[in-house]
Amino acid sequence: MQRYMKIVANIDKEPVNKETVIDAHNISKVYNPDTIPVYAVNNVHLHLLKGEFTALVGPSGSGKTTLLNLIGGLDKPDSGNIYINGVDITQLSSGELIDFRLKNIGFVFQSFNLIPVLTAKENVEFIMLLQGAGRSERDDRIKQLFRQIQLEDKLDSRPAQLSGGQQQRVAVARALASKPRFVLADEPTANLDSQSASNLLDIMAKLNKEEDITFLFSTHDQRVIDRARRVVRLVDGKIVSDSAAVATEHA
Amino acid sequence: MWLVKLSWKNIWRNKNRSMITIAAIFFAVILSVVASSLQDGIFGNLVKNIVSFYTGYIQVHKKGYWDEQVLDNSFRADRHVTRKILQVKNITAVTPRLESFALISSGDVTKGGLVVGIDPAKENDITLLKQKLVQGRYLSDNDRTVLIAQGLAGRLKLKLNDTVVLIGQGYHGVMAAGKYPIKGIVKFGSPDLNERVLFMPISTAMDLYGADSMATSYILSVRDIAKLQSTAADVQSSLGADYETMTWEQIMPDVRQHIQADTNSMKYIQGILYLLICFGIFGTLLMVMVERKYELGMLIAIGMKKGRLAVLLMLESMFTVITGCVLGILVSIPVVYYLNKYPLRMGGETAKAYEKFGFEAVFPTSIDASNFITQGLIVMGVGLVLSLYPIYKIIRLDPVTAMKR
Ligand SMILES: Nc1ncnc2c1ncn2[C@@H]1O[C@H](COP(=O)(O)OP(=O)(O)OP(=O)(O)O)[C@@H](O)[C@H]1O
Ligand SMILES: [Mg+2]
Numbered sequence: 001m002q003r004y005m006k007i008v009a010n011i012d013k014e015p016v017n018k019e020t021v022i023d024a025h026n027i028s029k030v031y032n033p034d035t036i037p038v039y040a041v042n043n044v045h046l047h048l049l050k051g052e053f054t055a056l057v058g059p060s061g062s063g064k065t066t067l068l069n070l071i072g073g074l075d076k077p078d079s080g081n082i083y084i085n086g087v088d089i090t091q092l093s094s095g096e097l098i099d100f101r102l103k104n105i106g107f108v109f110q111s112f113n114l115i116p117v118l119t120a121k122e123n124v125e126f127i128m129l130l131q132g133a134g135r136s137e138r139d140d141r142i143k144q145l146f147r148q149i150q151l152e153d154k155l156d157s158r159p160a161q162l163s164g165g166q167q168q169r170v171a172v173a174r175a176l177a178s179k180p181r182f183v184l185a186d187e188p189t190a191n192l193d194s195q196s197a198s199n200l201l202d203i204m205a206k207l208n209k210e211e212d213i214t215f216l217f218s219t220h221d222q223r224v225i226d227r228a229r230r231v232v233r234l235v236d237g238k239i240v241s242d243s244a245a246v247a248t249e250h251a
Numbered sequence: 252m253w254l255v256k257l258s259w260k261n262i263w264r265n266k267n268r269s270m271i272t273i274a275a276i277f278f279a280v281i282l283s284v285v286a287s288s289l290q291d292g293i294f295g296n297l298v299k300n301i302v303s304f305y306t307g308y309i310q311v312h313k314k315g316y317w318d319e320q321v322l323d324n325s326f327r328a329d330r331h332v333t334r335k336i337l338q339v340k341n342i343t344a345v346t347p348r349l350e351s352f353a354l355i356s357s358g359d360v361t362k363g364g365l366v367v368g369i370d371p372a373k374e375n376d377i378t379l380l381k382q383k384l385v386q387g388r389y390l391s392d393n394d395r396t397v398l399i400a401q402g403l404a405g406r407l408k409l410k411l412n413d414t415v416v417l418i419g420q421g422y423h424g425v426m427a428a429g430k431y432p433i434k435g436i437v438k439f440g441s442p443d444l445n446e447r448v449l450f451m452p453i454s455t456a457m458d459l460y461g462a463d464s465m466a467t468s469y470i471l472s473v474r475d476i477a478k479l480q481s482t483a484a485d486v487q488s489s490l491g492a493d494y495e496t497m498t499w500e501q502i503m504p505d506v507r508q509h510i511q512a513d514t515n516s517m518k519y520i521q522g523i524l525y526l527l528i529c530f531g532i533f534g535t536l537l538m539v540m541v542e543r544k545y546e547l548g549m550l551i552a553i554g555m556k557k558g559r560l561a562v563l564l565m566l567e568s569m570f571t572v573i574t575g576c577v578l579g580i581l582v583s584i585p586v587v588y589y590l591n592k593y594p595l596r597m598g599g600e601t602a603k604a605y606e607k608f609g610f611e612a613v614f615p616t617s618i619d620a621s622n623f624i625t626q627g628l629i630v631m632g633v634g635l636v637l638s639l640y641p642i643y644k645i646i647r648l649d650p651v652t653a654m655k656r
Contacts, residue, residue, distance in 0.1 A: 074552055075651045095557070102554025109552075109654070112545055117260040129253050130555055178554070 020083075021182050021214050022048035022071055027080030029066050029237075040066040041077070042237035048182070048216060052244075053208045055228035056218040063237040064218035065186050071216070072105055072184045073097045085181055102130055106175030108185035108217075113171035114159040120170045121146070121155040127178045145173040149203055165196025169203060176207070182214035189224055201227045254559065258566035265542075268535060273575040275531035276630060280579025281586060283524045284626040288587045289595070290517040291617035297510050298476055305444060306499045307377055307470035309483050311336065314495045316467060317502075322351045322422050326494070328466035335489050341473050341482040346373035347466035349456045353419030353427065355449060357407040364403055364447040366417060368456025377472045380437065380450070387411045387435030394452050396434035402445035404436055411436060415449070422462035429459045509604055528630055532637045536568065540644050547645065548653025561642040568638030572631055580627045587623075590616040 029041040040063045048054060056064050069075040071082060073089045074097075081088050084104060092100055101107070114123045121142055128138045146152045149169040159167055168188055175183045185204075189197035201224060207213045217224075225231055233241040262269050311332075316324040326332075328347045336345050349368035354361050371390040375381045380398075381389045390398060397415060399407075409415060414432050421427035431451065439445040457463050473482050479498050487496040500507040540547075550560055594615035596602075 069651050072552075098551060098554055098556050101552065105554075107553050109549065113549065115257075115546065115550075117264050118257070127553060130559075174553070 018049035018051060020047065021050050021052075021085065022046060022216070023083040024071060025081045025083075027067075027070055027077040027082060029063075029070060029075065030078050033078075039237045041070060044080075044234075044237070044239055046071070046232065046239070048214065050181075050214055051208065051212045052214055052216075052230055053205065053228055054216045054230040054232060054244075055225050056216065056232050056234065057220070057225055058234035060220070062234040064234055066237075067234065068184050068186050068216070068218055072107060073101050102127070102178060104181045106178060106180035106183035108168065108171045108175050108183060108188045110187045111164070111167075111191045113174070114167055116159050119156045119158055120151065120162065120166075123159070123170060124174045124177050127174055131178055141177055145176060148176075148207060149173045163196065165192050165199055168192065168196075168200050172200070172204060172207070176213065182216060185215065185217035187218055187220065189219060189221055194223065197221065197224060254563055255566055258563050259570060261563070261567050262570055268538065269571060272531065272535045272571050273578070276528065276572060276575025276634060277579040277582070279524055279528040279531070280576050280627055280630050281583040283521055283630065284580065284583040284623055285586055285590065285616065286517055286521050286524065287626050288616035288618065288622045289590070289614060290514055291619060291622060292591065292594075293517075293614045294510060294514060295617055296613075296615060297506075300440070305378055305439075305448075306502045308473045308476070308479060308499055309342075309471040309486065310497050310502060311469040311471065311486060311490065312467065312495050312497070314493055317495060317497060320350075320467075322349075322420070322460055322462060322465075322467065325349065325422070325462060325465040325467045328464055328469075332469070332490065336469060336471060336486055339482065339485045339489055341475055341478050342471055342486070343474050344373065344376050344472045346370050346377055346470050347453060348374075348468045348470060349453050349460065349462060349465060350467045351419060351421075351427075351456075351460060353417045355403065355407065356416040356418065357409045357413065358416065360407050362403065362406055362447070364449055366419070366456065366459070367448060367450050368453035368459075369450055370453050374450075374470070377470055383437040383439060384435050385438045387433065389435060390450065390452050392452055393454060394434060395431060395455050396451070397431045398435045398437050398450040399433050400445045400448045401436050401438040402442065403447055403449065404433070406446065409433060417449075417459065419460070421460040422465060425461040427460045431455075513601075525629070525633060528633055529637060532568075532572070532634050533640065535571075536637060536640055539564075539567075540641055544648075544653050545656065547648060548650040551648060552650040552654065557645050557648070561645045564641040564645065565638055568641070569635065572634030572638070576627050576631045576634070579630070580623050583623065587616045587618055591618045 024044060024046040027041060027044050028039065031038040031040055042063075044067060046067075056067065058064055066075070070077050071084075073082075073084075073092070077090060081090050083089075084100075087100070089097065089100060114120075115126065118126060124142055124145060125138050128141065133141075142155075143152075146155060149172060151166060151169055151173075154162060154166060154170075159170070162170065171188075172183070172185075175185075188204075189200055192200065204215055204217075205227060208215055217228075219225060231241075231243045232239055313324050313326040333345050333347075336342060347370060351366055352363060353366045355364040355366070356362075369380070369390070371380075371392060371394075375389070384398070385401060387398075390396065399409065399415065404410070407415070411433055414430050417427070417429050417431065419427045437450070439448070451459070453466070457465065471486065473479060479500070483496050483498045487494070490496070547560060551557065592615075594613045596613050
């Protein structure tokens, strides 16, 4: 109850008319529909506003990865619609989706996010090259991002020369390099020790607070959950609780 | 440009594997260039041997001469026939011969042999007879002298400038006899020819045999050996049914068989080589695709278009294949030149078989540049076609499945 109060307090500080970034309606994803159907995501509604810092939690197999893949346009739902910035991404072809992801969504995966033959700087630059950004724009952005992830001294290191936590920070920088509308992170701290995990969370929270960057991340880790400003809990593909909903109810 | 750089870096992410692939392509190119240069060289050498052997590429006779090789089966060698033959495309030269068997005697020893009347200059153009001269001088048009084969001279115990006596049956049964000084001695690779042949100017032979302006055969040379059959057919149809036209392959079917057997085995070797290249390249590509499945899925997930990814992988294969091919061609050049200068020498049965036909069993490589280019391009083509496989995989790649572990 005390935690909810805290969140309520936080939410009260938010400006009222926040822009919607993700609006998922009634989405479902069924695996093996013909044999033993698995409702990985079952009739989920999810509404995310700009600047939210949301944790998607739930036991293993509850559908967190599946839901993130649907929202990220990596996978298609069997039913329902997902509006991102007013575009229903369930209607896009897989080719259009690739382009949509590049322009609108930043991704951080659990591990092996980076291209091993490129340096940290080149990995971040890569996504801007895909977008066709010019030289000076890239250089400026890289400088700024590496300052934000506090790895200005590791620009020229290869991923293999970085610790897991440092690699994930570079992955966050790369996700942000394309100036996406939001960042999706599937268990970004799962392979990190608690120190590195908390370090990564610090950086993400700071980016969220200072740059108003929207994060949606899944996690198992209670310490990470504690850092979230909104917690969405999934069980068997269904949302069983959502602190934002609770918060609004209490408001 | 950054895509090119990235592909270059990707090649070197697994140095050993790339080196093995490049080395496989490298050796494949060398082997296939050498094999094909050797094949060309052998074929060219043999054919050259045959031409200067004495048959020429194509022969024209009076119909029925080949079955019954007698003077009475000769034809009138007038300009009309020559002109008709020369009008056929791909024919470069014609020379008449008047050939007949005779007894050849030194006085003490007598042997049966083949007396060949030739047009000295034209004969040399086609069969390079002058090059076979080991002693004395070559014939000129109206000489009443002869060239004798070395083996025959030895049997008859004749030396340069000695006189040889010829006795035989002339045209329409007349008696043919004459005495001629030996102007030169020629040497043939074929023991058969070397033991029995004697040349004289065709006018002298006509006198000897009483066969004025007659010839038993025309010897033809061609420009393009590949068109031998069709050229022979053209000559035949231009001359009509009174004549018979034969290619060297028909005149010496056993030689032809040998050449064919040897070229065929070369083709098998090359086929196996190409297969090895395919497996090598394909194996590497498979490994790359399995190893990098997650990474490729991740690249698509973060927004890299499949087309670009395909280009990236194509560039990687191209760098590998082209590097292997270029190095292979560069190294095969000196190898082929060496084998041209110091040809392979066959031993054993093969050598005997070739020597029976009068060829040395020496196989130089052809240094024709087209072999390097063709073989290099074939290997490169094979490599590049195989590199389409990753593109196919990329097009079907689903990032979610690819990134599942
Ligand atoms: N490709 C698939 N085919 C069949 N079933 C699948 C597939 N992918 C996921 N599932 C099933 O869907 C359900 C949800 O899986 P998902 O990976 O989304 O869970 P998760 O919450 O991310 O779990 P974890 O915490 O272990 O990562 C699980 O029951 C899983 O077995
Ligand atoms: Mg998961």
